[in-house]
Amino acid sequence: MTAHARLLQLRRSLAVVLSIRALLAGIAMAMSLFAVVRVFGLPSWSIALVVLLGLGASALLAAKLRALRSLSRVALWVEERTPSLRYALVTIADGVQSPTLEEQALGTPWWTEAQRAMLRSLIVPALAAASIVLLALWLPAVRGGAGGERTTGASKSAADAAKVADVLAVVHVAVIPPSYAAQPTANVDDPTSVEALVGSTITVSGKGDASRLTASADSAPRSIAQLGSGWSLALTMPARPAIVRLHSDAGRDRLIVLAPIIDAAPAITLLMPAHDTIVRRAMGSLALRAQLRDDIGLRDAAFELVVSSGSGENFTFRTTTVAHALLGGRTDGLLEARVSLDSLALQPGDILQLRAVARDGNNVTGPGVGSSETRALRVARADEYDSVSVDAAPPAEAEGQILSQRMLIDLTVALMKRQASLARPLLVQESQRIAADQRKLRKRVGDVIFQRLGAEPLSEEGTDAPEPGKLTPEEVLKRADAATGAGAGSVMDVEGDETPILAINKPLLEAFNAMWDAGRALEVGEPAKALPPMRIALAAIQRARQAERIYLRGKPSTVIVDIAKARLAGKDKGVASIRERRPVIDPVVRRRSATFERVTALIARDPDAAADSLLVMRVDALGDAPQLAAALDEAARALRKRDNVAIPLVWARVRRALGGAPEQRAGVTPWLGTP
Amino acid sequence: MSDFVFATAQYDSGDWDSAPLVPANIIDTIARYTAIDVAPSGVIVPLASPSLFRYPLIYMTGHLPVRFSSTERTNLQRYAERGGLLFVDDHNHDIDGTFHKTATEELTRTYGAPKPLPNTHPLYRTFFVFDEGPPTTSHELNGWGDDLVHKTLSGVERDGRLVLLYSNKDYSSEWNYHPENKRFLSVDNTKFAVNIVVYALTR
Numbered sequence: 001m002t003a004h005a006r007l008l009q010l011r012r013s014l015a016v017v018l019s020i021r022a023l024l025a026g027i028a029m030a031m032s033l034f035a036v037v038r039v040f041g042l043p044s045w046s047i048a049l050v051v052l053l054g055l056g057a058s059a060l061l062a063a064k065l066r067a068l069r070s071l072s073r074v075a076l077w078v079e080e081r082t083p084s085l086r087y088a089l090v091t092i093a094d095g096v097q098s099p100t101l102e103e104q105a106l107g108t109p110w111w112t113e114a115q116r117a118m119l120r121s122l123i124v125p126a127l128a129a130a131s132i133v134l135l136a137l138w139l140p141a142v143r144g145g146a147g148g149e150r151t152t153g154a155s156k157s158a159a160d161a162a163k164v165a166d167v168l169a170v171v172h173v174a175v176i177p178p179s180y181a182a183q184p185t186a187n188v189d190d191p192t193s194v195e196a197l198v199g200s201t202i203t204v205s206g207k208g209d210a211s212r213l214t215a216s217a218d219s220a221p222r223s224i225a226q227l228g229s230g231w232s233l234a235l236t237m238p239a240r241p242a243i244v245r246l247h248s249d250a251g252r253d254r255l256i257v258l259a260p261i262i263d264a265a266p267a268i269t270l271l272m273p274a275h276d277t278i279v280r281r282a283m284g285s286l287a288l289r290a291q292l293r294d295d296i297g298l299r300d301a302a303f304e305l306v307v308s309s310g311s312g313e314n315f316t317f318r319t320t321t322v323a324h325a326l327l328g329g330r331t332d333g334l335l336e337a338r339v340s341l342d343s344l345a346l347q348p349g350d351i352l353q354l355r356a357v358a359r360d361g362n363n364v365t366g367p368g369v370g371s372s373e374t375r376a377l378r379v380a381r382a383d384e385y386d387s388v389s390v391d392a393a394p395p396a397e398a399e400g401q402i403l404s405q406r407m408l409i410d411l412t413v414a415l416m417k418r419q420a421s422l423a424r425p426l427l428v429q430e431s432q433r434i435a436a437d438q439r440k441l442r443k444r445v446g447d448v449i450f451q452r453l454g455a456e457p458l459s460e461e462g463t464d465a466p467e468p469g470k471l472t473p474e475e476v477l478k479r480a481d482a483a484t485g486a487g488a489g490s491v492m493d494v495e496g497d498e499t500p501i502l503a504i505n506k507p508l509l510e511a512f513n514a515m516w517d518a519g520r521a522l523e524v525g526e527p528a529k530a531l532p533p534m535r536i537a538l539a540a541i542q543r544a545r546q547a548e549r550i551y552l553r554g555k556p557s558t559v560i561v562d563i564a565k566a567r568l569a570g571k572d573k574g575v576a577s578i579r580e581r582r583p584v585i586d587p588v589v590r591r592r593s594a595t596f597e598r599v600t601a602l603i604a605r606d607p608d609a610a611a612d613s614l615l616v617m618r619v620d621a622l623g624d625a626p627q628l629a630a631a632l633d634e635a636a637r638a639l640r641k642r643d644n645v646a647i648p649l650v651w652a653r654v655r656r657a658l659g660g661a662p663e664q665r666a667g668v669t670p671w672l673g674t675p
Numbered sequence: 676m677s678d679f680v681f682a683t684a685q686y687d688s689g690d691w692d693s694a695p696l697v698p699a700n701i702i703d704t705i706a707r708y709t710a711i712d713v714a715p716s717g718v719i720v721p722l723a724s725p726s727l728f729r730y731p732l733i734y735m736t737g738h739l740p741v742r743f744s745s746t747e748r749t750n751l752q753r754y755a756e757r758g759g760l761l762f763v764d765d766h767n768h769d770i771d772g773t774f775h776k777t778a779t780e781e782l783t784r785t786y787g788a789p790k791p792l793p794n795t796h797p798l799y800r801t802f803f804v805f806d807e808g809p810p811t812t813s814h815e816l817n818g819w820g821d822d823l824v825h826k827t828l829s830g831v832e833r834d835g836r837l838v839l840l841y842s843n844k845d846y847s848s849e850w851n852y853h854p855e856n857k858r859f860l861s862v863d864n865t866k867f868a869v870n871i872v873v874y875a876l877t878r
Contacts, residue, residue, distance in 0.1 A: 406821060567706050
């Protein structure tokens with residue numbers, strides 16, 4: 001190989017080395033600037049600037065490649081390192097060809113030295129670049145970004161990588177309730193606890209590399225899946241409260257409480273028949289009605305009938321179901337049926353027991369089955385007619401106690417308040433109901449008046465005799481005369497123009513007549529017009545009472561009780577309650593209170609740890625102290641958000657829920673007894 | 676240990692002495708059913724007097740308007756703070772009567788509004804058991820007064836303990852007879868008074 005050819009080969013090598021040096025310098029500069037950006041938390045656009053500066057640095061150094069265009073400069077670079085060439089190589093580079101020069105240029109192996117020099121020139125830049133890259137990777141704030149870069153691939157920008165520096169920075173929870181509940185999916189960000197139906201699918205997710213996280217549910221490890229650029233943990237809501245612990249490789253923990261909601265069994269109330277009954281003959285039909293309720297949704301319901309026959313030790317049973325109804329997930333409903341007792345062919349001694357049963361749609365832990373209380377209908381035997389109480393079924397409505405005038409006024413006022421919202425037929429119906437009670441009360445007042453006059457009471461309710469309308473005092477006297485066959489007025493002392501008997505009964509008569517007006521207004525559905533006469537009637541009744549009430553006043557002699565004689569002479573025995581001590585704090589409450597105080601002390605040092613401790617307390621309280629559990633959840637959330645306004649408030653709430661130590665009061669005067 | 680002394684409240688307004696035989700009757704009942712050391716006669720305590728604080732239970736009744744003086748009101752408030760029980764009974768048995776209207780106004784100003792006591796209240800189990808709540812009086816059943824059978828008593832509690840017990844049932848009429856006449860009753864209608872006294876002494 002000629003010297004010229006060797007020189008050309010060296011130029012190519014120099015070009016490669018210079019390019020590598022420029023690249024290393026650019027990398028070193030970019031990485032050092034990138035580390036600065038991450039450490040100081042500069043905005044994301046500064047990452048792009050870093051890249052540009054790195055490229056600029058490389059380009060600047062690459063400018064030296066221009067010098068390689070001159071072969072003489074390459075030869076001079078060699079001559080500097082091998083002076084024994086005495087410019088022979090420079091002369092050849094200038095295009096002079098001579099065997100003497102060729103021999104002189106090849107006489108010394110300058111290319112070996114040139115290669116060494118080129119390698120030496122790469123050592124420093126390579127070391128510098130490597131050091132800077134290592135330094136940048138070592139810095140904690142940058143480390144996450146580097147990891148994120150690995151995870152998301154080279155295409156992911158540096159800005160995205162920065163977001164997942166903390167894989168637990170954002171935790172998202174999606175709750176999909178069981179299909180039978182027909183409830184929508186719930187999404188929650190950064191929850192401290194998740195409340196959902198047992199069997200719900202819970203997906204906890206976040207951004208970052210799944211390999212940087214570990215998870216456990218009640219200490220049992222759970223696997224975390226990588227889903228695109230984030231991680232995901234799939235769980236199922238257990239039947240008992242549990243804690244999910246997420247632990248990142250940065251040493252950070254995140255606790256989430258799983259608080260299960262138990263699907264309650266349906267609640268069934270049997271409305272009809274109202275109570276057990278005994279009949280002589282089971283005939284006709286029996287109305288059944290039940291109210292059904294469920295917290296999530298009812299699937300179906302039916303009445304269960306059991307007929308037991310026989311006596312002694314020989315009994316037979318028949319079971320049947322009637323009025324089976326599909327309820328399609330409704331949360332409440334009414335189940336009604338009518339059973340023909342004739343078709344059941346009940347014999348004397350037979351017992352028909354019936355109840356309503358409903359099932360909910362729970363196909364995860366259920367179905368929940370609810371049933372009403374059982375009613376029994378028994379057919380009496382002939383030989384026990386004189387020993388059992390035989391009631392008709394369904395039972396007759398118990399006759400309500402006759403209402404007082406004051407109560408009737410209250411009912412009328414209440415009806416007036418609802419008047420605007422009631423349809424006219426319903427208003428009239430309710431008004432007539434009050435009118436019926438007013439009629440009964442008027443009859444009682446009339447009975448009092450006429451019995452005092454020696455007459456028979458007014459006609460019985462429901463008889464064909466017409467109800468007397470308004471009466472004048474003269475008419476009252478006339479009736480009394482007719483009833484007794486003697487002149488009631490004539491035998492009485494007369495004072496003024498009134499008999500004493502009328503003077504006493506006048507207020508009652510006024511009440512009697514006012515009730516007539518009130519009753520007529522109520523009959524036609526005019527409660528407002530009924531109220532004034534009703535109040536007149538009440539005032540008149542009060543006057544009548546006052547007229548007859550006599551208070552015996554005067555100073556009675558002082559009574560000294562003979563204690564010795566009376567002591568324990570009573571026939572009845574009672575049990576005195578002993579003086580109650582202040583309740584001792586429950587050990588569980590005491591333990592929780594102590595834990596809470598420790599958590600309170602921890603807030604200043606490590607609020608996140610304190611929040612986690614509150615969540616652990618919450619799991620403990622979920623079973624027996626729901627109010628405390630709710631307060632603890634609120635406290636943990638406030639603590640995580642560093643909400644300094646809410647923290648004192650929720651802390652007070654937790655303390656109230658915990659109860660407190662009994663107050664000790666000093667200075668209570670003892671009872672001294674006899675003055 | 677001192678004897679229990681039954682105290683009747685004397686207030687400036689109204690007829691505070693309208694049921695003069697009630698104290699003797701209750702004292703007799705206490706002796707009849709319990710071993711409580713009880714003084715054979717009651718005392719009359721002015722509500723404005725500091726001697727009020729010497730008695731765990733004060734009985735107050737009347738027909739006429741009740742208007743507390745400021746001293747009476749202050750005294751009653753302190754009495755409640757110290758654990759005393761004021762038992763007020765409407766001798767009119769009439770929610771439209773002047774005693775009820777004025778007394779509830781005054782008591783509300785002094786204690787806060789009385790609230791109905793549930794029939795499960797310890798008062799009804801503290802000695803004799805009254806499952807149905809306060810025993811009905813013949814005056815209610817006879818239709819006197821407001822013609823209402825009052826299903827509950829009302830009261831004000833502090834720290835889980837009654838400081839005011841208010842009745843519209845007219846126990847003052849029901850119990851206002853000489854204790855010697857108790858022998859004519861098939862059922863002693865004053866037994867509820869034992870519960871009130873025992874409650875006041877044990878709570």
